[in-house]
Amino acid sequence: MTLSAPSPDLYCVMGNPVEHSRSPWIHARFAELTGQALVYERRLVPLDGFAQALRDFAAAGGRGCNITVPFKLEAAQAATVRSERVQLAGAANTLRFIDGAIHADNTDGLGLVADIEQGAGFALAGRDVLLVGAGGAAAGALGPLLAAGPRRVVVANRTLERAQALV
Numbered sequence: 001m002t003l004s005a006p007s008p009d010l011y012c013v014m015g016n017p018v019e020h021s022r023s024p025w026i027h028a029r030f031a032e033l034t035g036q037a038l039v040y041e042r043r044l045v046p047l048d049g050f051a052q053a054l055r056d057f058a059a060a061g062g063r064g065c066n067i068t069v070p071f072k073l074e075a076a077q078a079a080t081v082r083s084e085r086v087q088l089a090g091a092a093n094t095l096r097f098i099d100g101a102i103h104a105d106n107t108d109g110l111g112l113v114a115d116i117e118q119g120a121g122f123a124l125a126g127r128d129v130l131l132v133g134a135g136g137a138a139a140g141a142l143g144p145l146l147a148a149g150p151r152r153v154v155v156a157n158r159t160l161e162r163a164q165a166l167v
Contacts, residue, residue: 008037015068050074064096072136079104091136109144124148134166
């Protein structure tokens with residue numbers, strides 16, 4: 001009797017554009033180091049086709065995906081289960097498919113704050129912070145940035161309306 005190896009788990013990053021994403025390399029390396037069998041792809045999604053691309057990926061056996069521009073707001077709306085961070089930001093950058101449900105989270109802010117405080121060794125508490133942009137990534141970053149206790153956060157964006165909507 002020959003035992004076959006289980007098929008690898010399928011993951012991806014969805015966006016438009018998406019070729020810039022280093023996620024496939026990062027996840028392939030992580031899988032190699034941890035002995036996990038997974039396939040992680042880039043998926044270029046038409047600007048008007050996010051919901052269909054999500055359904056197609058889940059139907060193909062996808063276990064989860066990272067979301068990049070410009071779909072973070074749509075990802076939050078598509079989710080059936082939203083973390084507190086997604087509820088606060090209105091944006092999601094990670095989706096998991098579990099028993100027919102779409103679970104959303106937003107790790108943008110957590111990663112940013114960790115990179116600044118732990119990676120760069122720069123405490124945000126009591127400091128002035130400039131947040132450039134007011135899209136989905138900025139929405140995900142704002143809550144964790146505020147939780148780090150800066151003295152002030154200034155949001156700069158091309159349009160005043162979008163910056164005001166974020167804050």
